[in-house]
Amino acid sequence: MMLFFSVMEEAFTLSGFNDTLGYRAVVFSLASLCYFAILSFNVAIIIVIVSDECLHEPMYILLCVHCINGLYGTAGFYPKFLADLLSSSQVISYHGCLVQAFVLYSFVCSDTSILTALAYDRYVAICLPLQYHSIMTNRRVYSLVCLSWLTPFCIFSINIVLTARLRFCRTNIQRLFCLNWVIVKLACPGSNTVINNVYALATLSIYVVHWLFVVWTYMYIVKTCVQSKEDRTKFIQTCVPHLISLIMLFVIVVSDLMHMRFTSSDLPLSFQNFSSLAVVLIPPLTNPLLYGFKLAMIRKRIFVLTGGRFLASFTF
Numbered sequence: 610m611m612l613f614f615s616v617m618e619e620a621f622t623l624s625g626f627n628d629t630l631g632y633r634a635v636v637f638s639l640a641s642l643c644y645f646a647i648l649s650f651n652v653a654i655i656i657v658i659v660s661d662e663c664l665h666e667p668m669y670i671l672l673c674v675h676c677i678n679g680l681y682g683t684a685g686f687y688p689k690f691l692a693d694l695l696s697s698s699q700v701i702s703y704h705g706c707l708v709q710a711f712v713l714y715s716f717v718c719s720d721t722s723i724l725t726a727l728a729y730d731r732y733v734a735i736c737l738p739l740q741y742h743s744i745m746t747n748r749r750v751y752s753l754v755c756l757s758w759l760t761p762f763c764i765f766s767i768n769i770v771l772t773a774r775l776r777f778c779r780t781n782i783q784r785l786f787c788l789n790w791v792i793v794k795l796a797c798p799g800s801n802t803v804i805n806n807v808y809a810l811a812t813l814s815i816y817v818v819h820w821l822f823v824v825w826t827y828m829y830i831v832k833t834c835v836q837s838k839e840d841r842t843k844f845i846q847t848c849v850p851h852l853i854s855l856i857m858l859f860v861i862v863v864s865d866l867m868h869m870r871f872t873s874s875d876l877p878l879s880f881q882n883f884s885s886l887a888v889v890l891i892p893p894l895t896n897p898l899l900y901g902f903k904l905a906m907i908r909k910r911i912f913v914l915t916g917g918r919f920l921a922s923f924t925f
Contacts, residue, residue: 621706621795623699625785625882637694643890644687650897651676657901657910664906667730667745668847672900672907674754675723675854679893682716685709686786686889693785703777706787711769714789715761717888718816720858722757725819727851729753732826734847735840736833764812765789771808775800785882823855850899854892861887 626633658664658673689709693699701709733744772789778797793805830848834840865884901907 620700620702621780621782621787621792623693623701623785623787624781624783625885626693626699628882633694637691640687640691640694643894644683644691647679647683647687647893650901651679651893653911654897654901654907657907661910664910667750668727668734669907670750671723671727671730671754672904674757675720675727676897676900678716678719678723678758679896682713682720683889683893685712685716690785701782701787706782706792707769707773710772710787710789710792711765713786713889714768715765717858717862718761718764718812719757720892721816721819721862722760723754724851724855724858725823726753726757728823728826728855731848731851732830735830735843764815768805768808768812771805775802775805783881785885820859827852846903846905850896850903853899854896857895858888858892861891 654676655673658669686709689701689705730745733741737744768789772792775793775796777792777795779795782791782795784791790809793802796802827848830844834844865888901911
């Protein structure tokens with residue numbers, strides 16, 4: 610970590626804000642509303658799960674961790690984003706840029722790991738119901754949670770150290786926030802970035818394996834559900850919100866990766882900004898709504914706590 614803090618202090622300019630200067634008041638209001646909604650919805654789900662002992666089961670514990678991770682990721686973006694909208698200059702320090710890149714990358718990868726753990730939980734619950742409690746013990750659940758957080762933190766700590774060793778000759782980041790691959794592209798000509806690229810590909814491979822595992826589990830889940838009406842009901846009640854979360858995250862991440870690598874210079878800045886914001890807007894905002902409305906036990910608990918006022922206007 611001494612290497613991280615020994616790098617000479619610099620400042621980067623976030624030129625992605627150039628497209629919002631004419632209507633920053635509107636963007637600030639919408640972003641503030643979205644962040645408030647994200648905080649409210651995720652905290653509500655966390656409180657419901659923590660306060661109700663009936664929900665202290667593997668699936669709900671993982672959902673609670675999923676919401677906590679959403680709060681972690683958005684905290685790495687929204688406060689700085691809102692401050693920049695109010696500022697006359699949109700700059701970020703070198704250290705601040707590395708920290709933000711670390712938080713956002715680890716947030717996305719932790720989300721992937723937690724959703725993979727949820728897929729494994731649903732696989733055991735539906736395909737191996739008699740062995741569920743012997744397999745999904747508290748110890749195993751806590752191990753999955755620790756791995757979901759510690760693995761991305763360790764991976765991206767090394768990533769940040771590899772980036773911190775580079776010298777930079779440019780300071781213009783054409784984004785609303787810092788991403789590690791963008792920082793690396795600002796390195797001076799002749800800088801050795803090969804190891805950064807190889808490490809990034811190795812990291813990508815790890816999370817591709819996560820997605821392949823998810824596909825494998827759902828192949829078996831669907832195969833099992835076809836044979837039983839009870840399993841089909843369980844799939845609709847517990848797997849559909851998880852599957853929607855998975856699909857959303859996959860589409861957002863892959864779309865952003867594709868346009869970053871191949872078409873970013875050809876697309877309007879406003880589209881690039883929306884594509885960048887999607888990962889810190891859509892999953893953290895919609896996931897607690899999906900779980901709160903579609904999972905019967907959480908929905909009933911919210912109904913009890915609010916006296917039925919909050920969910921009275923929704924039908925499912």
